[in-house]
Amino acid sequence: MTQQLQQELEDLKKKLLTMASYAETALNTAMRALVERDDELAYRVANEDDLLDDLEIEVDEQSINLLSKAPLATDLRFITVAMKISHDLERVGDEATAISRRVLELNGEPQLKPYLDLPRMADMVLQMLNAALDAFVSRNPTQAAHVIPRDKQVDALNKQLTRELSSFIAENPANISRCLALMMISKRLERIGDHATNIAEEVVYLYEGRDIRHLGKDLSALTQSKA
């Protein structure tokens, strides 16, 4: 590998880390907008999302350009994985923006109850995202593999919240619009967990050459015992 190519691959990696930091900020801002009932913050999320959209296109262009210069299979794999990670991070921005739209709806009505579970869920998916990106940077497929089973906890929390909110509606149908908005936020957080899981699977593939997507329960059984 030439020194220049090496440098360009490093730049690509840095761009992904920049994207990850925007994605994290977008989600944190959306959740603060919810908890602090602050419309100003909710509007700000769209800006971070725009930056992510632009960066995704940059990463794609840079990757296509690099693909023509990279002779080794490992480099090709790195570049295609970078494109996928970039896409997942851009989607995290989309989810954060969708959350902020629901927050604006919710802020227009009296608060149903203190939001405790949603911020906890947001913390869980942010930790997954961080761990997956950290595993990418430190070339640590084992760390990445440990992220994957944590998605089950996020899924379980989403199901529990959906059940609770359903019973809130049953108790008082006037709660419908607020409960549906909260359910949608929970669902969006659950999808951010999916994106973190995708990234973790990509990192395992990148450094171990094993494609573990779609393995489902087998893998989570494997890693849960070690978790």
Added chain:
Amino acid sequence: MTQQLQQELEDLKKKLLTMASYAETALNTAMRALVERDDELAYRVANEDDLLDDLEIEVDEQSINLLSKAPLATDLRFITVAMKISHDLERVGDEATAISRRVLELNGEPQLKPYLDLPRMADMVLQMLNAALDAFVSRNPTQAAHVIPRDKQVDALNKQLTRELSSFIAENPANISRCLALMMISKRLERIGDHATNIAEEVVYLYEGRDIRHLGKDLSALTQSKA
């Protein structure tokens, strides 16, 4: 381009069309399971989804292999677009499987009302998917561009259905679980519309070299006037 490379790119294209046909079958099967209240059909959807998962991995492996042989920027673009289309088709399979799980829940309870809007929505997104794939095969970016604004209609139908189902819950809270299941199906169909839109955008990028993702309203205004 060598004749062998040309042949391998054709094979890749064929594999995508196979995936498209499985994705279509998966969605059609899930919708028939809903309308005909047939659990057997709902269980069958997971099989098509498994085939899609396997094909996505095959397409990725074949693509990485081809990337090292393809010297031209247009070939590189074709291959990376193929990987993205394959990912979107695999996700359509996931959505169909998620729909079939909701269908099983719904089939266990009395029918709330005849399902008319959901099959109509499924037809809309299947037509979008077909048109996008057709544009890919016939190298027709204009046809692909016309798919994109149709997503707005699907979004509008999803919003309308969600509103209707919300008022059903308000009228009778005992309808909650069935209404939520139907809302989730509507949301999944809306996401299949998003995947068809992604594919259409990729096809425009492939044949025109313009990246039109994230252009949003500007583009839909542009193409709607011609539609």
